[in-house]
Amino acid sequence: MNEAIADIRKDYKLKSLLEEDVLADPLKQFSVWWNEAVNSKIDEVNAMTLASATPEGIPSARIVLLKGLSNEGFFFFTNYQSHKGTELAKNPHTALVFFWKELERQVRIEGTVEKLSEADSDAYFASRPAGSKIGAWASPQSIPIAGRTIIEENVLKYEQLFGDENIPRPPHWGGYIVKPVKVEFWQGRRSRLHDRILYSKQNEEWKIERLAP
Numbered sequence: 001m002n003e004a005i006a007d008i009r010k011d012y013k014l015k016s017l018l019e020e021d022v023l024a025d026p027l028k029q030f031s032v033w034w035n036e037a038v039n040s041k042i043d044e045v046n047a048m049t050l051a052s053a054t055p056e057g058i059p060s061a062r063i064v065l066l067k068g069l070s071n072e073g074f075f076f077f078t079n080y081q082s083h084k085g086t087e088l089a090k091n092p093h094t095a096l097v098f099f100w101k102e103l104e105r106q107v108r109i110e111g112t113v114e115k116l117s118e119a120d121s122d123a124y125f126a127s128r129p130a131g132s133k134i135g136a137w138a139s140p141q142s143i144p145i146a147g148r149t150i151i152e153e154n155v156l157k158y159e160q161l162f163g164d165e166n167i168p169r170p171p172h173w174g175g176y177i178v179k180p181v182k183v184e185f186w187q188g189r190r191s192r193l194h195d196r197i198l199y200s201k202q203n204e205e206w207k208i209e210r211l212a213p
Contacts, residue, residue: 121173
């Protein structure tokens with residue numbers, strides 16, 4: 001089995017990434033790559049790995065979905081009382097990873113997280129399908145439960161309580177913004193000699209460097 005795993009390999013050859021190709025602001029550069037990824041019809045293009053850690057530095061990671069982008073950072077939404085939510089409340093340092101294999105590209109982001117305003121969370125929650133809104137009420141996310149019937153019973157309870165219109169946002173559910181201090185753009189190249197361009201925030205300015213592959 002280990003030999004079979006070790007034999008899995010791919011040589012990257014689609015594109016290059018040179019210093020003269022990138023914009024001065026990493027969020028603007030991300031927007032360029034984002035638009036190219038969207039236009040490439042990548043499945044779940046907004047899927048990203050979110051890493052959090054305890055105050056002692058014990059990490060955990062999971063896939064969440066990017067739900068917005070501004071000149072300040074990256075938005076996602078979740079249950080504030082979930083495993084990630086409780087970790088982020090105690091340790092706001094976080095990291096994101098996007099991997100768009102169809103374009104042989106990866107973006108790594110390091111920064112700090114803050115809650116979005118209640119108005120922003122309300123606005124996004126209002127745009128969700130009714131089933132997703134009920135699900136936010138029905139699931140005590142990350143908490144051990146006796147079985148799936150607990151969730152199914154909760155769904156019925158909240159459907160009867162709210163119906164399918166004007167479902168309010170739960171107070172324990174809302175958005176975050178990840179404000180980056182480092183952003184690395186990775187473009188796969190032949191023979192593992194990849195292009196890596198790193199943006200580091202220094203005194204509100206962005207420093208751009210090439211990293212060895």
